[in-house]
Amino acid sequence: MNTELLFAVDTNTKEVIVSESPKGTNKVNFIERISYNDNEILYNAVVTLTSITKATNFDASAFKSMDKVCQMLYGKYKE
Amino acid sequence: MKTKKIFLLTLLLIISICGFSQSRYISATTKKIVFTRDGGVCQCCGSSYRLEYDHITPFSCGGSSSPSNIQLLCMKCNRSKSNSCVCKIHSRTVGTNCCNGKTTKKATTTSTQCTGTTKKGARCKKKTSNSSGRCHLH
Numbered sequence: 001m002n003t004e005l006l007f008a009v010d011t012n013t014k015e016v017i018v019s020e021s022p023k024g025t026n027k028v029n030f031i032e033r034i035s036y037n038d039n040e041i042l043y044n045a046v047v048t049l050t051s052i053t054k055a056t057n058f059d060a061s062a063f064k065s066m067d068k069v070c071q072m073l074y075g076k077y078k079e
Numbered sequence: 080m081k082t083k084k085i086f087l088l089t090l091l092l093i094i095s096i097c098g099f100s101q102s103r104y105i106s107a108t109t110k111k112i113v114f115t116r117d118g119g120v121c122q123c124c125g126s127s128y129r130l131e132y133d134h135i136t137p138f139s140c141g142g143s144s145s146p147s148n149i150q151l152l153c154m155k156c157n158r159s160k161s162n163s164c165v166c167k168i169h170s171r172t173v174g175t176n177c178c179n180g181k182t183t184k185k186a187t188t189t190s191t192q193c194t195g196t197t198k199k200g201a202r203c204k205k206k207t208s209n210s211s212g213r214c215h216l217h
Contacts, residue, residue, distance in 0.1 A: 004107045008119030010127075017119035017127060021110050028114065028130035028151070046115070053116040060108070067111055 003029075007046045007070045016046050018074060034077065042073040103138050105149060112146045121153035123166045123173045129154040133173075137162035140178035193217055 003020040006028065010017055014036040019028050036043045049066045052059060113132060120127045133152040136142030139162045152173065156166045164174035193203040195217025205214040 004110055006111055006114035006119070008115050008117070010118065010120075019114065019119060019130070021114075021132075023107070024104075026105060026132040028132070030128055030130075049115050050118075053112050058112075063112065064108070 005071055005074065007049060007067070007074070009043065009046045009050055014043070016043050039073070039077050042070065042077060045070050045073055102144060105132050105144050109144065109146045109149055113149045113151060116146070117151040120151065121156055122150045123152055123156040123160075123169055123171050126153040131157045133157050133160065135174050136176040137174065137178070140176060142176070 003022050006019045006021060008017045008019075009015070010033070013033075016034040016039070018031045018034065020031055021028050034042060045066065049063070049070055052063045052066055110132060119130070121130060130151050130153055132149050134142040134144070135148050135150050138144070142148050150173070152160065152166075155168060156173065159167045160173055162177065164172055164177035166173050191207065191212060193205045193207050193214040194212045195203045195214065197203055203214060203217055207214040
């Protein structure tokens with residue numbers, strides 16, 4: 001694993017933005033956009049992940065757990 | 080052996096207190112947090128392509144690499160911002176506490192040989208960085 005998977009949501013288009021960042025660099029490579037209709041569960045998981053990052057009391061362990069869930073869901077989607 | 084350990088521990092403590100350990104490196108967790116928080120788009124123009132992580136307060140001006148000081152910018156906006164506070168392309172402020180291109184590192188000054196003469200009439204051999212071109216003795 002020389003890259004980190006990154007997830008974000010575009011609430012306007014109701015899409016999940018999936019990107020990757022090679023380790024040791026500050027660059028981000030766009031991978032794909034997944035619409036809400038294609039994978040509702042992944043979309044909702046990334047929405048939850050976003051709400052964790054924007055919470056006033058940031059919970060690092062909750063973020064890591066939710067990030068793992070998102071990675072797992074994305075892995076299943078790609079199978 | 081014991082004194083060596085104490086010396087190393089003291090050195091480590093001094094380094095951590097002085098903040099020399101501050102790194103430009105952005106951790107994997109920070110990258111994930113910032114990408115999700117910023118919605119995977121440039122915080123200046125809204126583009127989602129060719130993105131880069133940027134220090135809000137430039138690293139050269141003493142900015143840290145914690146999530147609160149990192150943002151997503153596209154390559155064009157990041158190059159335009161550089162270590163200032165403004166993206167010149169979109170004329171938007173995308174940084175804080177910028178030192179306007181001046182780094183916090185000590186500037187190197189050029190020194191020249193003093194133009195004064197000694198009591199014996201010989202040329203002074205002292206180096207000076209004074210604008211007058213003379214050392215403190217002359």
